Amino acid sequence: MGKHGKKQETSTHIISALVLNNPGVLQRIAGLFSRRGYNISSITVGTTETPNMARMTIVVKGDDKILEQVVKQLNKLIEVIKVSDLDVNKCVKRELCLIKIHTPDESSKSQVIQYTNVFRGKIVDISHESLTVEITGSSDKIDAFIDLVRTFGIKEMARTGLTALMRGSKVLKPRK
Amino acid sequence: MRGAEAFIKALEYEGVKVIFGYPGGALLPFYDALYDSDLIHILTRHEQGAAHAADGYARASGKVGVCVGTSGPGATNLVTGVATAYADSSPVIAITGQVPTRLIGNDAFQEIDALGIFMPIVKHNFQIRRSKDIPATVRAAFEIAKTGRPGPVHIDLPKDVQEEEFDIESNPIPAKVDLPGYKPTLKGHPKQIKMAAKAIMAAERPVIIAGGGVNISNATEELLKLAELCGIPVCTTLMGKGSFPEDHPLSLGMVGMHGTKPANYAVSECDLLIAIGCRFSDRITGDISSFAPYAKIIHIDIDPAEIGKNIDVDIPIVGDAKLVLKDIIACLLKSCGTDGKGLNNQNREGWLRYLESLKRSNIPKMDYEDIPIKPQRIVKELMNVIQELKLKDRFIVTTDVGQNQMWMAHYFKVHLPRTFISSGGLGTMGFGLPAAIGAKIARPESKVVCVTGDGGFMMNIQELATIADYGIPVVICIFDNRTLGMVYQWQNLFYGGRQCNVTFGESPDFVKVAKGYGIEAQRVTDPKDIKEVLREALLSDEPYLIDFVIDPSEGLPMVPPGGKLKNIIEPVRAPPRERIPSFQEIKRKLLGETREKGLSKDGPQEMGTPVERETY
Ligand SMILES: Cc1ncc(C[n+]2csc(CCOP(=O)(O)OP(=O)(O)O)c2C)c(N)n1
Ligand SMILES: [Mg+2]
Numbered sequence: 001m002g003k004h005g006k007k008q009e010t011s012t013h014i015i016s017a018l019v020l021n022n023p024g025v026l027q028r029i030a031g032l033f034s035r036r037g038y039n040i041s042s043i044t045v046g047t048t049e050t051p052n053m054a055r056m057t058i059v060v061k062g063d064d065k066i067l068e069q070v071v072k073q074l075n076k077l078i079e080v081i082k083v084s085d086l087d088v089n090k091c092v093k094r095e096l097c098l099i100k101i102h103t104p105d106e107s108s109k110s111q112v113i114q115y116t117n118v119f120r121g122k123i124v125d126i127s128h129e130s131l132t133v134e135i136t137g138s139s140d141k142i143d144a145f146i147d148l149v150r151t152f153g154i155k156e157m158a159r160t161g162l163t164a165l166m167r168g169s170k171v172l173k174p175r176k
Numbered sequence: 177m178r179g180a181e182a183f184i185k186a187l188e189y190e191g192v193k194v195i196f197g198y199p200g201g202a203l204l205p206f207y208d209a210l211y212d213s214d215l216i217h218i219l220t221r222h223e224q225g226a227a228h229a230a231d232g233y234a235r236a237s238g239k240v241g242v243c244v245g246t247s248g249p250g251a252t253n254l255v256t257g258v259a260t261a262y263a264d265s266s267p268v269i270a271i272t273g274q275v276p277t278r279l280i281g282n283d284a285f286q287e288i289d290a291l292g293i294f295m296p297i298v299k300h301n302f303q304i305r306r307s308k309d310i311p312a313t314v315r316a317a318f319e320i321a322k323t324g325r326p327g328p329v330h331i332d333l334p335k336d337v338q339e340e341e342f343d344i345e346s347n348p349i350p351a352k353v354d355l356p357g358y359k360p361t362l363k364g365h366p367k368q369i370k371m372a373a374k375a376i377m378a379a380e381r382p383v384i385i386a387g388g389g390v391n392i393s394n395a396t397e398e399l400l401k402l403a404e405l406c407g408i409p410v411c412t413t414l415m416g417k418g419s420f421p422e423d424h425p426l427s428l429g430m431v432g433m434h435g436t437k438p439a440n441y442a443v444s445e446c447d448l449l450i451a452i453g454c455r456f457s458d459r460i461t462g463d464i465s466s467f468a469p470y471a472k473i474i475h476i477d478i479d480p481a482e483i484g485k486n487i488d489v490d491i492p493i494v495g496d497a498k499l500v501l502k503d504i505i506a507c508l509l510k511s512c513g514t515d516g517k518g519l520n521n522q523n524r525e526g527w528l529r530y531l532e533s534l535k536r537s538n539i540p541k542m543d544y545e546d547i548p549i550k551p552q553r554i555v556k557e558l559m560n561v562i563q564e565l566k567l568k569d570r571f572i573v574t575t576d577v578g579q580n581q582m583w584m585a586h587y588f589k590v591h592l593p594r595t596f597i598s599s600g601g602l603g604t605m606g607f608g609l610p611a612a613i614g615a616k617i618a619r620p621e622s623k624v625v626c627v628t629g630d631g632g633f634m635m636n637i638q639e640l641a642t643i644a645d646y647g648i649p650v651v652i653c654i655f656d657n658r659t660l661g662m663v664y665q666w667q668n669l670f671y672g673g674r675q676c677n678v679t680f681g682e683s684p685d686f687v688k689v690a691k692g693y694g695i696e697a698q699r700v701t702d703p704k705d706i707k708e709v710l711r712e713a714l715l716s717d718e719p720y721l722i723d724f725v726i727d728p729s730e731g732l733p734m735v736p737p738g739g740k741l742k743n744i745i746e747p748v749r750a751p752p753r754e755r756i757p758s759f760q761e762i763k764r765k766l767l768g769e770t771r772e773k774g775l776s777k778d779g780p781q782e783m784g785t786p787v788e789r790e791t792y
Contacts, residue, residue, distance in 0.1 A: 004464045004465055004467055004486075004487050004488050019357075020356070020357065023303075024291055024292075024295070024303075027292065027295065028295055031295055031296055035296055065484070068484060069481065069484075069485060072480050072481035073481050075480070076481055077300075077357070078299070078300040078320060078355060078357055078358050079300075079357055080357050081356050081357040082357075174356050174357075
């Protein structure tokens, strides 16, 4: 075996990208990932402090070599202003999740309310049959909550995927 | 001013003189504006021809080539040509008509998602939705196409935007475009340059691989200087042909799957590999785990994503090849005195002697007397005629794809950049003929020869009409083996000679076809006639087709895909055995089988399971 093409370990990375908010930019980025066979775990897009720019937070699994390629290929896109592979330990990460839980009686309702309080979640909707809970936090925390309420029966659920910013005063800035 | 007029003004502002295209409903305003313009428009006979011609124009001239096609089928016909340009980093602007904006998304007549279709095969693309955006968009498109690592840019232009009036005074063509996400790195990092210079001085067995990037960045002079200064042998990729004179003592020819033995051995044994403007495709590296196993690798490329993509490198340098080589040379001279003494590392003499002896013992045989003709003989005669007619510095060859291309790449010696034009990355059959049109338009003073296979020639044979109507004097040399030679060779080598759908029959008579188009043509079957006919064709100032009837069993030495570069195997010289069934036989089989199964003639047909096999 020579020196090229060795296998490396895979891990989860959070890519933060500032992009021009043009029509088609999402397709361009999604297309890049599918064409090159990179695995997206989640992708979130939203506006930023600058009107014509959007921020994308992309969670990808891969080894260091793949991640290097992901960042380089993203950088090649004309509408991508700046890309960073965030240091998982030096950024704040949040995900939001809405869960509609089957709660046909008072006891199940009060239990779910209790759990929700422990997880600092919110009850955002209530009906005879169900409670809808909003949970925000790390993906682990959301996973744990889902696990906990699974026994009641989850009627419906929506997770936003992770979004993140670097800690401290550092920001992602366009190159000069 | 109407949008279409503004668009043409914007093209003229970029210095465009010629465009290649084909009109249609969604382009009527565009062609109407062209009516009043001085732009030369070459009407090809298929949009694919237009795209390849624009690409050939770009490759021969270094300028941006422009092609146009209408919405829907016009756009999809451009796709192969644009993808070809993308794979070889060629600056092409592809313009497509589009249905009016109010109809977009309604599945209107000839509507297609051109933006989505072109997206993965262009450096960037735009859809212009307001005519006032035309000047800035065209500016940006050209800027993106020709700078950094060049590549095609696509502009989708809805019909109503072409018709819409707007005030050019308040929306003038901007001198500079604002592209905040686009800043190609041109200068190499000084620290990396120093490291490279140090590695070059220390190396005992260095070799350079020059890729297409050297041609694109006009770095041939610097490459020659570096090689001569330090006594470093040079091999090239297919796209790098012409970046280093192949008659130079330090030239090793092409490296890779169809590379020369000296080149493949040099790369496999070197202790320093300097790769310039090449992307280490699988056609170059073979098995990557055993590629250049003893070498420290310097990789110079303007595209950071190419560095470390396929091969791990020791000294990456992001930058334009010309500037980086200049800096490396300056750095070498600084540390060794301006006379460059001491750069020719004494320990290298053994290495150079070794490669020299490899070269001497591997001079390919080309002067075959056989009938049918051996292709090597044609290549040899072509080189002779070029020399005799003193065409060396005004000669361009385009090739198609397949054996014809690799015979040319392997045996034909190229001396100057942008004179060997071939589809490398995508390997597009049908490229050669329309690319020759583009090359001749780009460099009308040069002699342009298209070397093509019979199969590839038929993929864009309609462009003979373009050549005939405009009287474009290109010389077409068909290496006519009546087979899809390259696939045929692989089947003979790797699939036990089970020749399957790689053989053509007697049709057509290419000489008659050419004459039908009004093009002078000759068939050559005897090697003794090759030279005379080539001379006549090159001296005539008219289009000329030569049908060389060659030996179908002739092949090329090659490294099997994914193999080690030193493992060069000889082709199996197998005669064609495949029989082409007649329609009557096919009909009998079809009807017979349905009866056996007890189905009615119109009943459901069972589809055969496709067999998976590797193609070239
Ligand atoms: C558009 C396209 N279709 C198919 C192929 C696969 N292919 C590569 S070489 C080849 C045979 C080419 O035959 P011909 O043009 O006669 O050239 P030869 O190899 O005989 O010189 C084929 C089918 C290709 N490269 N491009
Ligand atoms: Mg052929």
